[in-house]
Amino acid sequence: MAADKNWTDYDDSGSSKFMRKARESPFVPVGMAGCLAIVAYGLMKxxxxxxxxxxxxxxxxRVGAQGFIVGAMTLGVMYSMYKEYLAPKDPGK
Structure with a gap:
C-alpha cells in the first residue's frame, strides 16, 4: 500500500527536478534560456x-524563439546520438 512506502527519501522539489533533468539532457536549459533571451529582446524592442x-x-x-528551441533540440539529439553510437566506449564498464 501507499502508506507503507518511505516518502522521506523522495525529493522532487522544483529545483532538484530541474537540475536532474539538466544533467540528463544539457540542451534543455540552453533552449529555455535562449527562448527567454529572445522574448526579452523582443519586448525591449x-x-x-x-x-x-x-x-x-x-x-x-515567436518564430525566433521557436527556431532557437528547435535548434537546441536538434543539437541535443545529435549529442545524444554521438554519445550512444560514436563515442568511444569504456570496456571496463
Missing part, C-alpha cells in the same frame, strides 16, 4: 518597432 503592427512583431518574436 517593442517600443521601437516603427510602423510594424503589433501582431507581426509578436509573430516574428
Amino acid at each position: 517593442l517600443k521601437s518597432r516603427g510602423n510594424t503592427k503589433m501582431s507581426v512583431h509578436l509573430i516574428h518574436m
Whole structure:
C-alpha cells in the first residue's frame, strides 16, 4: 500500500527536478534560456518597432524563439546520438 512506502527519501522539489533533468539532457536549459533571451529582446524592442503592427512583431518574436528551441533540440539529439553510437566506449564498464 501507499502508506507503507518511505516518502522521506523522495525529493522532487522544483529545483532538484530541474537540475536532474539538466544533467540528463544539457540542451534543455540552453533552449529555455535562449527562448527567454529572445522574448526579452523582443519586448525591449517593442517600443521601437516603427510602423510594424503589433501582431507581426509578436509573430516574428515567436518564430525566433521557436527556431532557437528547435535548434537546441536538434543539437541535443545529435549529442545524444554521438554519445550512444560514436563515442568511444569504456570496456571496463
